[in-house]
Amino acid sequence: RKEVEQDPGPFNVPEGATVAFNCTYSNSASQSFFWYRQDCRKEPKLLMSVYSSGNEDGRFTAQLNRASQYISLLIRDSKLSDSATYLCVVKRPGTYKYIFGTGTRLKVLA
Amino acid sequence: TAGITQAPTSQILAAGRSMTLRCTQDMRHNAMYWYRQDLGLGLRLIHYSNTAGTTGKGEVPDGYSVSRANTDDFPLTLASAVPSQTSVYFCASSVGQGADYNEQFFGPGTRLTVL
Numbered sequence: 419r420k421e422v423e424q425d426p427g428p429f430n431v432p433e434g435a436t437v438a439f440n441c442t443y444s445n446s447a448s449q450s451f452f453w454y455r456q457d458c459r460k461e462p463k464l465l466m467s468v469y470s471s472g473n474e475d476g477r478f479t480a481q482l483n484r485a486s487q488y489i490s491l492l493i494r495d496s497k498l499s500d501s502a503t504y505l506c507v508v509k510r511p512g513t514y515k516y517i518f519g520t521g522t523r524l525k526v527l528a
Numbered sequence: 529t530a531g532i533t534q535a536p537t538s539q540i541l542a543a544g545r546s547m548t549l550r551c552t553q554d555m556r557h558n559a560m561y562w563y564r565q566d567l568g569l570g571l572r573l574i575h576y577s578n579t580a581g582t583t584g585k586g587e588v589p590d591g592y593s594v595s596r597a598n599t600d601d602f603p604l605t606l607a608s609a610v611p612s613q614t615s616v617y618f619c620a621s622s623v624g625q626g627a628d629y630n631e632q633f634f635g636p637g638t639r640l641t642v643l
Binding site for chain 1: 631
């Protein structure tokens with residue numbers, strides 16, 4: 419089992435739709451979680467950190483479920499500009515290692 | 529603020545040649561990293577540095593070396609390039625290791641093709 423797993427997609431959704439991605443992780447001691455966005459041929463950019471209580475930033479909501487060892491990203495009112503690959507990242511506690519998922523590709527359709 | 533810069537943007541290199549990929553950050557971050565990204569494999573850590581003067585091996589270090597003479601610069605050297613090193617290379621930095629919630633910030637990448 420991979421340490422961080424994501425559904426590669428693509429998720430094709432119409433503009434205005436709500437879409438959610440999950441990411442599972444295998445190390446139950448993990449404490450730090452992040453969602454990054456990556457556009458084609460560009461560098462990953464931090465979208466949001468994921469806190470234990472969940473957090474929201476505009477149309478984006480991140481949740482952590484420790485019991486089932488997954489994090490989720492919810493995007494409301496999808497925009498064409500949301501089309502990208504979303505990377506789940508889990509940091510091993512007390513180490514330098516950030517483990518990246520292979521990404522979930524989102525296409526928002528007009 | 530520039531953040532992290534990388535050079536060159538892209539390069540075609542003959543197998544067997546050496547090359548240094550440059551990375552500079554102006555955020556005074558202690559930790560720096562080199563990743564490679566290949567289709568279907570995600571980002572894989574090559575080398576990292578906790579702080580100036582120290583380096584460590586990541587997941588795929590073979591064929592690569594790094595140095596960290598100061599806080600700002602973290603060059604990656606390929607001593608004798610091979611075609612399997614064809615990839616996109618990203619440099620990243622974070623405030624410091626050990627602390628959780630320590631987001632990484634990435635440079636724009638170097639696209640390397642080894643023929």
